[in-house]
Amino acid sequence: MSDQRKFFVGGNWKMNGNKSSIDGIIKFLNEGGTNPNTEVVCGPPMIYLDYVRQKLDKKIGVAAQNCYKVEKGAFTGEISPAMIKDMGLNWVILGHSERRHVFGESDQLIGEKVAHALAAGLHLIPCVGEKLEEREGGKTEEVVFRQMKAIADAVSDWSRVVIAYEPVWAIGTGKTASPEQAQDVHAAIRKWLEGNVSADVAKSTRILYGGIRYMCVVFLPLYIVHLIHPTGSVTAKNCKELAKKPDIDGFLVGGASLKPEFIDIINARL
Template identity: 35%
Template sequence: MRRKLAAGNWKMNGTLAGLDMLADVAAAMDSTRAEAVICPPAPYLLPAVTKAQGTPVGIGAQDCHAEPKGAFTGDISASMIKEVGATYVILGHSERRDAYGETDADVAAKAQAAWDAGLTAIICIGESEADRSSGTTLDVIAEQLAGSLPDGCTGENTVVAYEPIWAIGTGKIPTLDQIVEVHDFIRATLAERFGTDVSDALRLLYGGSVKPDNAAEIFKVDNVDGALIGGASLRAADFVPILQALSAA
């Protein structure tokens, strides 16, 4: 059985003092039912790992470079993330793809680097509002899956997060039928490429305006194994009810 996962992406938000919420998250967790991971900005990674030590809360980064070291000012390598004690890294988020021009090939190279360092990659995919309107959502998802996931994908080294770009931070969410369609398609596509043993082990997250008041409904959907959560992961008062809804699903 796939262990459910709630992953919080703080983006370029949060403070050192805000890491105190990790204690509240840990206290509220049913770690046998669901896993929680918080991904703060890079300067907070080591303090977050320190605060989470001895708790079931995991810590992840928001990006890594594809190379293990070198003259890449401002970047961090997967091995650096691993060395400070983090265990996950988010890759291919639409904000990275759009603002920094990251391609599927870039994401795949970073995923391979993450695996090589012993990290689990949370690989993000999702369509734009124009893709959705034109009826090409599944074509876009298939292309991103093919290009962003390297060979060697397993349930241990990879999580796939479906985030429709038009739903991120907008308050809009797809209908449940739309979420079902895409998540079922992702599972079937992964099975065709990697085999059913791998596809059945891979966790599929939904992301895009997940909040305490809609989480329980989303988590009832088959093939939704958790969520990648943005703004609602910054405060325990918002994140904990989502985690609890996931544990109850």
């Protein structure tokens, strides 16, 4: 990893938690002795964003899990970058695999969100990744590069962007993305950035491995199977090996970010 790319660990809490369980997460994060050389950002459910920001150590960032592409309007259930900023927050996750494949968000919409969130002054964690049939069809780079183009075309300031790669094909399939497979895709993304944006952006942009672990049941057999056999996740057991790979600059963690083992993941590169 380049010296200029500070190790980064994000925790995506998904639709999990209540005040009692969140207090427990905040306690182990505030008291856990996190590595000062790692940048840490947590993404609680929208309704708890202010609650978490008030209680969590200020050295840890707080991210919204999503936002819309405009400042305000008749968009029931959405939040805007302006609202996120108004709560004193600086981060948002965009284009997560669940937003793409459960809620049907297109590359175009994600690009529009990226453009507006950056214009509003936020830092972003845009996500990319291929599904199982795309992986098996040899289309990993085609899919990931298409998603990257929609993001890159909308980026006005790469210093506020951290890319997350999620192997969607490892969700509930019994298949696991090895550190080598993850590194291969990370290296390909960095090479794409060099050829399509600039060498400086490729060298400085952090690319995270998105550990995927679902914690709730939705009415899709794919996800129900994954509850029984969670694969492809970043855990305390595999994080150090992943962190050694030269193009993996950190993690976007799912279910493990709700547990004390998240501290071990934050400290994967001590």
